[in-house]
Amino acid sequence: MLTTRQQCPACAKIGKDNGHDNLAVYSDGSTYCFSCGYSSRRTHVSSSVNNTPQTRDNLVLPLDSDESLPDCAWEYLQSYGITTRDITLNNIMFSKYFDRIIFPYVHNGKLVGWQGRSLSAVKKPKWLNRGKFDTFIHKVGNIKSDTVVLTEDIISAIRVSRNTSVCASPLFNSHVALSRILDLNKHHDKIYIWLDKDKAVESMQFAKAARDIGVFCNSIITELDPKCYSDTLIKELTSNGQYATLT
Numbered sequence: 001m002l003t004t005r006q007q008c009p010a011c012a013k014i015g016k017d018n019g020h021d022n023l024a025v026y027s028d029g030s031t032y033c034f035s036c037g038y039s040s041r042r043t044h045v046s047s048s049v050n051n052t053p054q055t056r057d058n059l060v061l062p063l064d065s066d067e068s069l070p071d072c073a074w075e076y077l078q079s080y081g082i083t084t085r086d087i088t089l090n091n092i093m094f095s096k097y098f099d100r101i102i103f104p105y106v107h108n109g110k111l112v113g114w115q116g117r118s119l120s121a122v123k124k125p126k127w128l129n130r131g132k133f134d135t136f137i138h139k140v141g142n143i144k145s146d147t148v149v150l151t152e153d154i155i156s157a158i159r160v161s162r163n164t165s166v167c168a169s170p171l172f173n174s175h176v177a178l179s180r181i182l183d184l185n186k187h188h189d190k191i192y193i194w195l196d197k198d199k200a201v202e203s204m205q206f207a208k209a210a211r212d213i214g215v216f217c218n219s220i221i222t223e224l225d226p227k228c229y230s231d232t233l234i235k236e237l238t239s240n241g242q243y244a245t246l247t
Contacts, residue, residue: 006031010038022109030063037091037104037111039065059111059131062095065102069094072119073101077155080227086158090140100128103154105138112136115154115172127153133172137183141167148188149220149238150176152195156226160194163235174199176206178213185215192238194220 004025010033011017023033032039039061069077069087073094077087086092093102100116113131118124139148141161148167151157152174160168167188171180174195184191191210195203203219210217220237222229229237 008033008036008038010036026063032061032111037061037106039067039093059113061093061104061111061114062097062102062116064097065093065095065104067091067093069101070096076101076117076119080155081159081231082155090154090158098128099123105131105136107136107138117155127172129172134177137169137180139167139169143167143187146188147190147192147238148184149192149194149226150184151226152199153225153227156194159227159229159231160234160238162231163238165235166238174202176203176210178209181206181210181215181217182213189216191215191217192220193217194222194226194237196225197221197223 005021006023006025007020008017008023011022016036017023017033022036023031023038025031030040069092077092082092091104091106093104094100095102095116098116099120100118103115103117104111105113105115111131113129113133113136115130116128118126118128138154138157140154140157142164145165145167147165148169149157149160150169150171151160152171154170154172157168157170160166169184176193181191193203193207200219200221203221207217207219222237226234
């Protein structure tokens with residue numbers, strides 16, 4: 001239960017939250033900043049089994065979400081080229097309760113969703129989603145770029161965003177709705193779709209459907225996910241826009 005609001009220490013470091021009310025403090029001692037996503041773990045354990053409390057108006061991160069990542073999380077992220085800077089910029093955390101890496105999505109100062117990535121080879125599903133992912137578009141990188149690259153997952157989007165000439169946006173799945181394409185086209189002139197190779201045909205179909213309604217949209221087809229490639233190759237592919245058409 002929310003008990004009070006205080007100044008967020010993370011916001012304060014960069015000269016923000018002068019109103020001293022960004023940080024929500026809950027009855028169990030946990031905190032969450034609805035501006036930057038900063039959080040701290042609870043100071044005492046609730047008897048409730050549910051570790052993801054839902055207030056009437058706000059989605060809340062797992063109460064034990066912690067920015068201190070265990071070695072297993074570091075190893076997983078670094079295996080895909082994710083750096084300390086990436087982790088900080090994207091507020092990546094870890095929940096011991098869920099045994100998952102936590103990726104929060106904050107829009108206009110409000111938490112709109114979060115994902116938990118399992119590190120277990122047997123735990124299903126690999127991705128745990130909380131929030132209405134069809135109601136928002138998350139972007140990383142150069143959001144003012146005329147080019148946006150759509151990827152299946154947030155890790156690939158973060159890697160693609162290293163090319164500072166483009167913006168990247170995770171789909172959270174492998175489906176590209178035309179409504180999303182049209183929303184993105186309001187701010188980006190070029191749209192590239194980069195899915196797993198097993199979704200290559202679908203990717204080209206989505207791109208063709210977009211072109212049929214007048215949107216510049218091409219597919220990038222590679223053997224592996226974007227997150228598996230070097231920054232140099234990612235930049236080359238996303239800058240030039242590998243072109244593919246349906247046969």
